[in-house]
Amino acid sequence: MEPLGQDQIRASFVNCTKGEAKGVTLPARPDEIPWDEREFLGWRDPKATARAYLVLPYQGETVGLSLRVAPRPKGRVLLSNMCGLCTTTHPLSDIALFSGRRAGKLGREGNTLGIYACSNLGCSRYIRGELKPDVPQPSETLTLEERVFRLEDKLHRFVERVLESR
Template sequence: MEPLAENTIRASFANCSKGEAKRLALPGKLTEIDWAELDFLGWRDPKATNNGYLVFPRGGEVVGLALAATPGRIKQSMCAFCLTTHGTGDVALFAARRAGAAGKLGNTVGTYLCADLACSLYVRGRRKPSVPNPKESLSTEERAERMLANLNRFADEVLAE
C-alpha cells in the first residue's frame, strides 16, 4: 500500500460525516507505519475501543470505512477478510453504517474481523494468531488478493445506494 497523508485519510471516509472524520483518532504517527506490509490500513481507536477504521485503495481512489465493534467475546472464529482463525476475543463483530440515505436511516452491514484489524500482517505471517491455523497452498500474494477481494465485497455492501 502507498503511504497516505492525514488529509487523504480523513477525506476518504464514505460512511460518516466530515465532522466525524475530522474528529476520529488516527493510528499514531503515519510516518512510522510500514506501508509496504499493508494491503489496507486498519486500526482501533485507543480511547473509544469499539471504534475501528479501514482505509484502502479502491478503483483508483482511497476509501475509508468507519466501523463499530459489538461488545462481547466471541469463541474461536474466523476473520471474513483474511480467513485467519483466532481464539476467544481475537475476532470481533464489526458493523459499518451504510453510505448515503440508508446510513442516515441507521442501516448497517456487519461482519466478523480480526479484532486488531491487522489482517495484512496475518496474511504475511508478520503476526501470529492465538490458535494454530491450517497450512494453505496459496502463496502470500494470492492470500492478499483473496483478502482484498473479501474487503471489496464488504465495501460494495456498505457503499451500495
C-alpha cells in the first residue's frame, strides 16, 4: 500500500459525512505505519470501540470505509470462528462482525453490509506470521503472495458491494 497522510485518509471515506470523517481518530502517525507490508489500513477507534475503519487502494483510488462493530453475541456455542478476510481461525472473542453503511442512496436509506473479521483488523500481519492467533491453524499450502492476493480479493469484493449504489 502507498503511504497516506492524515488528510488523504480522512478524504478517502465514502460511506460517512465529511464531518464524521473529520472526527475520525487516526490509528498512529502515518510515518510510523509500515505501508509496504499492508494491504489495507484497518483500526478500531480507541475513543469509541464500537467504531472501526478500513482504508485501502481500490481501482486506482483510495477508499475508506467507516464501520460499526457489533457487540459480541451472548450464549453462542461456537468456540472459534474464521476471519472472512484473511481466513485466520480465532477464538470467538477475537472475531467481530463489522458492518458499514452502503455508499450513496442505499446508505442514506439505512442499508448496511457486514463481514466477520479479525477483531483487531490485523489481517495483513496474520498472513505474514507477524501475529499468531491463540488457536491452532488449519494447514495451508498457499504462498505469501497467494495469501496476499486472496486477502486483497476479499477486501475488494466487500468494497465493491458497499459502493454498488454510488
